[in-house]
Amino acid sequence: MMMPPLPVDPMPMFDPFGVVRAANEYWRDALERSVLYMDVMRQRGNQYLEHMEKTKPNVLGFEAEVLVNGRDLPHPVNYELLRIEPPEGVETDPLKRPFVVVDPRAGHGPGIGGFKPDSEVGVALRAGHPCYFIGFLPYPEPGQSVEDVVEAEIAFLRHVGERHADVSERPMVVGNCQAGWQIMMAAALEPDLFGPILIAGAPLSYWAGERGGAPMRYTGGMTGGSWTTALLSDLGDGLFDGAWLVQNFERLNPANTYWAKQYNLYANIDTEAQRYLEFERWWGGHVFLGAEEIQYIVDNLFVGNRLSTAQLVTRDGRRVDLRNVRSPVVVFCSRGDNITPPPQALGWIRDLYEGVDDIIANVQTIVYCVHDTTGHLGIFVSGSVSRKEHTEFTANMDYIDVLPPGLYETTVTPADELTAGASPERDYLLEFQQRSVEELDEEIQHRPEDDTRFATVARVSEINLGLYRLFVQPWVRATVTPDLATWIRRLHPSRLRYKVFCDRNPFMYGLPALAEGVREDRHPVSEDNPFRVIEGLVSNEIVFGLNTFRDLRDRAMEWLFIDLYGQPLLQALVGLHGDAHVHRRRPGAEPEHRRFIERRKAELRHHIAEGGAHEALMRSVIYILGGAPGTDERNFKRLRASRAELEPATDLASYKRLVRDQFFILRLDRDAALEAIPELLRGESGSAIDAHLQHLDHVLAASGELSEHAAARYQQVRALFERAKTPRVATS
Structure with missing residues (x-):
């Protein structure tokens, strides 16, 4: 008689020795990683000092x-x-x-x-x-x-x-x-x-x-405008330290700056x-x-x-x-x-x-x-x-x-x-x-109401910069000497974090030998070690917390900006109260530009029926290729082939001008542009027109078959070319 199977315990048996073993392996690995991490910081500091002492420092990977x-x-x-x-x-x-x-x-x-x-x-x-x-x-x-x-x-x-x-x-x-x-x-x-x-x-x-x-x-x-820029330049004795810009970039993503990059x-x-x-x-x-x-x-x-x-x-x-x-x-x-x-x-x-x-x-x-x-x-x-x-x-x-x-x-x-x-x-x-x-x-x-807010910032910036230059700048410039400016740059947090960990720091003296010993006898822990898993989870929580702080900070700053610079009183005080659209220059809407656009269209209308076979062929190519809802490099191969096949002696600038003029004419009045193709070909013989069609075939076949829509347009163009062969009937 067979015994019934024993029930399976849904909870695995607790292994206290396994936990102790995993803990020992993790802490040994964590200690080794800490030593190697500090050694990388030391190398980073040495690299920084060596790089900055070069006459022409750069990170180009090529000679x-x-x-x-x-x-x-x-x-x-x-x-x-x-x-x-x-x-x-x-x-x-x-x-x-x-x-x-x-x-x-x-x-x-x-x-x-x-x-x-x-x-x-x-x-x-x-x-x-x-x-x-x-x-x-x-x-x-x-x-x-x-x-x-x-x-x-x-x-x-x-x-x-x-x-x-x-x-x-x-x-x-x-x-x-x-x-x-x-x-x-x-x-x-x-x-x-x-x-x-x-x-x-x-x-x-x-x-x-x-x-x-x-x-x-x-x-x-x-920050009240650009007066802070002038202040930092004055503290640098006429030089603005790029470390301030880098610090601004780093503050945008505190999770990466203060934790994720280093933890990775x-x-x-x-x-x-x-x-x-x-x-x-x-x-x-x-x-x-x-x-x-x-x-x-x-x-x-x-x-x-x-x-x-x-x-x-x-x-x-x-x-x-x-x-x-x-x-x-x-x-x-x-x-x-x-x-x-x-x-x-x-x-x-x-x-x-x-x-x-x-x-x-x-x-x-x-x-x-x-x-x-x-x-x-x-x-x-x-x-x-x-x-x-x-x-x-x-x-x-x-x-x-x-x-x-x-x-x-x-x-x-x-x-x-x-x-x-x-x-x-x-x-x-x-x-x-x-x-x-x-x-x-x-x-x-785009939000037009934001234009007024940013225009207000620009006016406030001008006022604050003027006040700084009148009342504060003379005192700052009188106080800051070249030596003081040098020390301010040296003590910038973005520079100190590199300089502190380097071989010039006596506390780093024994670190290279210790790190080398760790590398020779390294004991990395497995990724499924429970303590290593917990470490990753804690890191994720830190990143989540810093990201939450960033989001709250950015949201509060945006809310404060919108509320402060959206105040009608402040806008009126700087002379900007009124319709929002007048505070942002729109060159495209200005009268002289509109007149330019109309003149350009009028000029091209006169050129619709002007030209010859060159214009007819390019107009045809553009019309046919424009039949698809989108385009890609396969159509560009056809455009390239059109230059080699139709315009072999034309320089690139002239070819581009031809392409763009014909494109503009087609966009301006497509029906009139197409109807003008036979007129452009009037001086051509029947055999010459057949040769043009043969060239057109070669161009369009340069990269695969045409789409159904483009093929239909090609037949329409062929009909226009055939019409050009018909002699014009003289009228009395």
Whole structure:
């Protein structure tokens, strides 16, 4: 007779010896990790001191040659133009479009755009493009201004163009963060020097931002304006310490700054040390700005928002109007970026243009790409972003350069998600959708009533800055000596945390030997150790608590800002009480601009029936390719084929002009433009028209079959070409 099975105890048997063993293993591992963590802090401190003692500190991962020293220019600046030397095994083609990467000078040193092989510089080099880099030295030149820097960047681009005079395509320029708006200023002043421009995480519209998602835009109002900038510059004896900017960035995410970044190193000390040290070499490489530079930036951009509204004027009387940029502009931003959220990266478009017709009339091509998750640094540092978005932007810049004027949103689609028949050359396909300004508004989330609040901040800032300069600044400047300014910089918390843990600290003397002993006899604990699991849970709770504090802080600051600067009394006291819309300049709505748009349309109406076979063929190609709801690089291959097949002797500038004029004519009056095609072909013989149709076939077959809609349009165009063969009947 079989015995019934014993009941299974739902609770496992408690093993006190197992718990003690797990505890011993965990505490031994925790102690070893602590020693190794402190040794990494020591290495970080040594690395910081070594880096800052260099004459030209940077974190470039490539060898480079200085071509132009900004200190030799008529208005000296601390910027340099460098030629990147391709690494071993990588070859560049001197006849390809040159690439110029410009790094941000926003508290950190240069080099992050070429930090590692998977970077903007690395992507361009692997694609075979000659690559250049615009970097800078730690200290500004005496009297250096923002305008001087912009003029220096213009001189650098002119030099690159002269080095590649045989290349028909102008240089592509990548501007990261703060460098983005400087490059846009330069391109607005000298548009003929620039090819396509990629601005990554660049804030151009500082008043923009959605509620609950852009805490930095309230900073100026909560500090009473830019007088604090002047005070910090005076405490630096005419130099503004970039460590203050870095500290502002760190305060945005206290969970990462004060816990998560350090805990991730501690928890993964055996694998994360090298990556951590490489990043900290850049993050801790603080640089300086001149007092005049930072005051100009804060007054005119952060607080005044004058760049995106065409209110900046140079000292020689030139207006910095971003509508003067003639190169395609690619705006890359991310919803996960709390330093430059999408509204601040894209708001300038809404500030300058009332609609897409305005963009087209200005012959501008604007492409924007919004990443869903990556943070601010990830936009131009992340390896995954470089391998995906930056690789696709680089590969498609020649296509974007001939993209007809308008506003486009682009997405990067993995090859394995494409529909049947698609055959991209790489792992991804860059796709474009035409957008309207109204659709862009969904991303910008503009609130007219906020304009009045920020205009009030600008007025309050001017008043407080004037009071500071009158009553306080003379006393500060009389008190602060060069030696005192040096000690203030040395004692800055963002610098001290690097200096305290280094070999110059006698308390670190025995740490290297102790850490080496731990590495030789390391006892890592398993991930399923219950105490290690509890450690992770505690860390998550700390992160959650700090994130909650951040959210409450940001919400309270936003509420206080909105309530304080929304007060009608305060607005009236600074002379701004009234309708909100009058406090933000809208260049696109101004009468002279509207007259320009109407003149442009009238000019093109006269050209609808002017031209010949060149205009007829390009008009046909654009009409056929415009039949699909979206477009991608496969259609751009057809545009490229159209130049080789239809316009082989045409230089790129003339070809682009032909494409854009015909696109504008089609958009202005499509029916009239199509009906004019037979008229454009009247001087052609029947055999010549057949040859044109054959060329058209080759162009359209350059990258797969046409869509059903495009094929129908092609038949419509063929009928128009056939009609051109019919002799015109003379009338009495």
